[in-house]
Amino acid sequence: INVIMESGRRRGLSSVLSSLSLLCVVLDLQLDGVLGATPVEIEHHLEMGRKLLAAGQLAEALSHYHSAVEGDSKNYLTYYKRAAVFLAMGKSKSALPDLSQAIQLKPDFLAARLQRGNILLKQGNTEEAREDFLAVLNRSPDHEEAHDQLHKADDLELLQEEAHEAHHRGDYFTTVQVLEKVIELSPWDPESRELRAECYIRLGDPRKAIMDLTPATRLRADNRAAFLKLSQLHYSLGDHHDSLSQVRECLKLDQDDKECFVHYKQVKKLSKQLDSAEELILEQRYQEATEKYESVMRTEPNVAFYTNKAKERICFCLVKMKSAEEAVDICSEAHQREPQNIHILRDRAEAYILQQEYEKAVEDYQEAREFDQENQELREGLERAQKLLKQSRKRDYYKILGVSRSANKQEIIKAYRKLAQQWHPDNFQSEADKKEAEKKFIDIASAKEVLTNPEMRQKVDSGEDPLDPENQQGGGGGREWPFGFNPFEGGNFHFKFHQH
Secondary structure, three states: OHHHHHHHHHHHHHHHHHHHHHHHHHHHHHHHHHHOOOHHHHHHHHHHHHHHHHOOOHHHHHHHHHHHHHHOOOOHHHHHHHHHHHHHOOOHHHHHHHHHHHHHHOOOOHHHHHHHHHHHHHOOOHHHHHHHHHHHHHHOOOOHHHHHHHHHHHHHHHHHHHHHHHHHOOOHHHHHHHHHHHHHHOOOOHHHHHHHHHHHHHOOOHHHHHHHHHHHHHHOOOOHHHHHHHHHHHHHHOOHHHHHHHHHHHHHHOOOOHHHHHHHHHHHHHHHHHHHHHHHHHOOOHHHHHHHHHHHHHHOOOOHHHHHHHHHHHHHHHHHOOOHHHHHHHHHHHHHHOOOOHHHHHHHHHHHHHOOOHHHHHHHHHHHHHHOOOOHHHHHHHHHHHHHHHHHHOOOHHHHHOOOOOOOHHHHHHHHHHHHHHOOHHHOOOHHHHHHHHHHHHHHHHHHHHHOOHHHHHHHHOOOOOOOHHHOOOOOOOOOOOOOOOOOOOOOOOOOOOOO
């Protein structure tokens, strides 16, 4: 029995020891998590971070430096190195706390002080930047870079004051000039960019204002005002898609922002109408597109861009629908609003072509080409309008004599005699009637001469006018047109007919 009991005690003790051993392993693992990584692991993270940083793999390097900081939160160099990665990534705001932590752990760490001062200077914070540069010079009086940066801080402060004084007196042009130097020294200062953007707006240059406000949105943690202003500027310029994306950025920061939400609803409605109208045009549903653009003008009657765009596109749709008269009216109104818009001039030219007013069409295409010499569509349109104009000026000799294209020579002569007798100028009394009759009589005589000459008649049938000076061959035929005779003297008509 004693043996059995002894054996049981041993098994129990072994079990307890085994449990204690397992507990120690668990505690060791937990303590390792609490106390951080081992020095070897930390060194590994630092080495990997250094290699990845050198290779330009910044995100991967940052991950290793995060692990190194978590493993040893008392090492000032680790914070400094992580700050260097943040700076390489363009995240100066994230670098500042690490540099401050490094300085707190080692107050005489001059490299961190100098780097922090440089960041503060670029952010336009001259007062705190000056403190860091002075702290470096206090420990190292001959530090050349600290001296240079301290002078820059002094210069920047004077320039900031000069810019604000110019702005206060309403001299926006001077303000912009001074802010150019300010921003060169402090490119990460949102206040200077926002001030210059305001000046650009007052000077009537919203595009430049956008170029300043865009980086300003990233330089503040919550810059809803800049996002809203950007959206409004894009909206006023007609960039409705950009306007929509900027106001959405504002609402991401605060979905309950009233100003941004009101503007968002307006931009979204207008943008949807504009996109829908263009889709209808692509689908050749021109009447519906016209109605949609009329809705655009009702939605935003106060910004000229949208009314101009709507009228331009309605003009285009009316041409496509062959509504020539209405198209000319709308296109002319649109042209008055935007005299240099080549699309409006092109579309009005096409409306004139529909009305067979080819001279006006040529004039519009020529005017459009003055604004864009390289545009192939305009060049081809002008050539087409000129050709149509030329064709319209050609005499239709068959129509003049009232005969069919298949008429024989006898039919042509018969028709000629009848019309010549009818339109002889001697039959008319008033001067105006005589002039009109003369014109008609010459046309009748020309038609008879051309259509009874097989060679000339063949040219007519192929689309040429043999009496057009442009088609005359030098010295050909021994005859000059118009006629070198007076067809009204004694009724003798000096035409030479080639009898075959």
